[in-house]
Amino acid sequence: MALLPIIVAPDPRLKTKAKRVEHVDDETRQLMDDMLSTMYAAPGIGLAAPQVGIAKRILVVDCAKDGEPPNPLRIVNPEILGSSDEVVIYNEGCLSLPEHYADVERPAKIKLRYLDHQNEIRVLEAEGLLSTCIQHEMDHLDGTLFVDHITALKRNIILRKLAKAKRAKVTA
Numbered sequence: 001m002a003l004l005p006i007i008v009a010p011d012p013r014l015k016t017k018a019k020r021v022e023h024v025d026d027e028t029r030q031l032m033d034d035m036l037s038t039m040y041a042a043p044g045i046g047l048a049a050p051q052v053g054i055a056k057r058i059l060v061v062d063c064a065k066d067g068e069p070p071n072p073l074r075i076v077n078p079e080i081l082g083s084s085d086e087v088v089i090y091n092e093g094c095l096s097l098p099e100h101y102a103d104v105e106r107p108a109k110i111k112l113r114y115l116d117h118q119n120e121i122r123v124l125e126a127e128g129l130l131s132t133c134i135q136h137e138m139d140h141l142d143g144t145l146f147v148d149h150i151t152a153l154k155r156n157i158i159l160r161k162l163a164k165a166k167r168a169k170v171t172a
């Protein structure tokens, strides 16, 4: 188990399209375990491989509520098979945009196909927070951040603040 450094925006590594995984092997399994440890430690409810500098179509989520047992999902090469016309708005945050939040509208329900940690094809129907979380993490695989769903004005305010915080860190 290892904790991986999480990349904070703005960073070109968060804007690239991640590559499909040919086969889920021990290396991929280790990466997903490390991503889960990193996500729980942050703490967060989702993490995509590009956020730790790995340009592969891999993500982990755990949307169990407080008091519920952990429910980690290891998701490789996810594809949306269908989504509802009904939408929901969540106030989203992101481990790569620390301390910033914005309302984002997404389909309320999705049907998803992916490879699990044993390279088996799985189909999952998700709604509520899990649906939103998976869609948010899938965006990362295509270089999209939640701020790309809001107005340019709001996005630029957040990105400028993050860039400024980064400069302050470097000079501190």
Ligand code: NI
Residues within 6 Å of the ligand: 093, 094, 095, 096, 136, 137, 140
């Ligand atoms: Ni995120």
